[in-house]
Amino acid sequence: MKPFIVVPDGFDKSLFEELKKNSNLEVHPTSKVSQDELKTLLPKVNGLIIRSATTVNAELLELAPNLKIVIRAGEGTDNIDKTLCAAKGVKVANTPGANNNSAAEQAVALMMSCLRNTPFANKTMHEGKWEKNALTGLELWKKKVGIVGFGRIGQIVAKRISGFEPEVLFFDPVMEKSDLANTRKVTDLKEIFSTCDIVTIHTPLLPQTKGMVTGELLNLMKKDAILINAARGGIVDEEALYTLLKDKKIRCAGFDVFATEPLPADSKLIELDNLIMSPHVGASTEEAQFRVGEMAVHQINEFFVNNNLLNEVKGK
Template identity: 40%
Template structure:
């Protein structure tokens, strides 16, 4: 498979891709039509912040499975368009956490003690010792905006230096904040309390420009540090507040537009320290994000869950061996149920019983949805299946119970509408052998493979013989048969594995017999 890399990454990441047998193509200057042409036959795309992955790029890449961002920020990737096209977007949030946190701490010390300014004056021959009276961190309050991975690491490091920590993050629990020694407060309270403010929130429409003139006024006599994302601080307002002395200083590593323009007002004030986006610029960080991203691309291409997928369910690496066999059986149960249902699918319920109920099954549920929608010939995978359900107005319910009467673990997929409902139950025999064990309550223990026929008929002598004879007459070979009945003389259900498609003439002939209640042809291999 071809993997296109359009921004430079460490050689260790390229080696991971090549070792997995992929063809790696690098194009660090690609844009416009050249980019569209290069990505058109790629299965994987790896970028950093330089490449804009737009809807046009995603629609040009018919074979694309995953976009890997070798870093944290993904504001250069159209995630909604990726989801619509069934493309996974994954980043590498852990690889540069330590590097970004350490740079934040370094910038905090630098602005508190005016280290760069003093250095420049000394190298210019000026001994300006009396001009700099720094601030100590011990006993001061650190305000953290965005208590994600980097924010938490910064909080831990500066807490150990004697700082009190307050934080604003509407997406984290008070319990989690308390565990790292931070008090969770509203943004205004965070700014008012902080002697030093550090920012680690993603750049979104909600966070763009969130630290403006009014917010900086609340930070009176304090310091601002941003090694997160540019655009969150109003740079004109920051320059003005540094000029009039409202804030004591600032240290920025990221900017709304990069590279930073030489006429930026940020460069006019001695109180503002700037570095050229060095937060992740350590050898270890670059190697970590490159290998992490490459490993996720390799996993996605072979159909395995992706650890840091942003628009698709993911599975913890340690849990994957336990859940992997159930992914296929959930998808299969969904396929069978959808093809047995009369009319459109309006509701889907996925139920987990037994041991599997203890697992995080989000990816398994997405696979069941993929199975339901796939026979309808929509372009669907586990990435966009939940979105397809939402777009189509299909209600999805997931439930769990630790109790399982007959099986160690059981997955049930029910599809329904106002007129009909079908439930298909699947499990694994001995942990590895997939089986469809019930269809609408009939115990069948069928092997889900290739092409299948499901018949409902009255339970009386000669019916199974009739079905076999008609199949044979029309050239359909029966490879296996699994039969169940509700009661003696009642209705029976039989699942047949067949080697070829069942002609309409064969179905018509069977349906002409009063003993046949219904007959459905099912394909699990995507072929008629």
């Protein structure tokens, strides 16, 4: 009997057709199914390729006794209970690096939007206003930028903004140094938050990073400072962030990720006029979606056809 594969969260059409052509696999005919429909398919599913819409938790795993592997088409796997998967013998893998550039560029886009008030300028123009005097911005050139988490994405951000000649400080327990000019490691987050003009978050969501950016750290920031988070929700204390922005203690923040997603309609963050928000679209470029899909197709084929597990992610 052929392994049964379901791709519930959407997929590049050409890659999905390529996956279906594999004569060794049975692939569900559509590349996007509702969560209710997915529940009806789970009893016979052997392989899942998911993005962020599907959560692999106890309820899903209970309905999928024949599941062998979950591939996250992306890097973050916080929507997968990896410990429970391991206990049930379900392998977990991701597609590391495929969306790094897109996530880094989203952080830079939010950075520039905060500096130059671009979303607000656009909004007022569409309202028929000419608010030139109210929209004086700041330059990125020669600013001091703090990067919290200097892995692949953090390093790409540093490279992308290098033409603006910033001084870059980075905090990372693993990375010891950088080959980029004007870039140095610091060992105390307080130095980054108290001295940098821009702080951008690029850590995964792990037990040790959840809530890492506390109200104490946020209140160290300079009045004209900017905070960017295009990494994961839950890293920044959103209650403290709300108070900080409401009281105009920093200039602006740009967030692509939130502790609860989708952002609740009654979230206090919606009230803020100095918070630029986007709905977790850091990896949502055509190029990135193709790359993550390409990797996932290759990995599901390798696992079921060649008994080869690539990019395994284990529980922590």
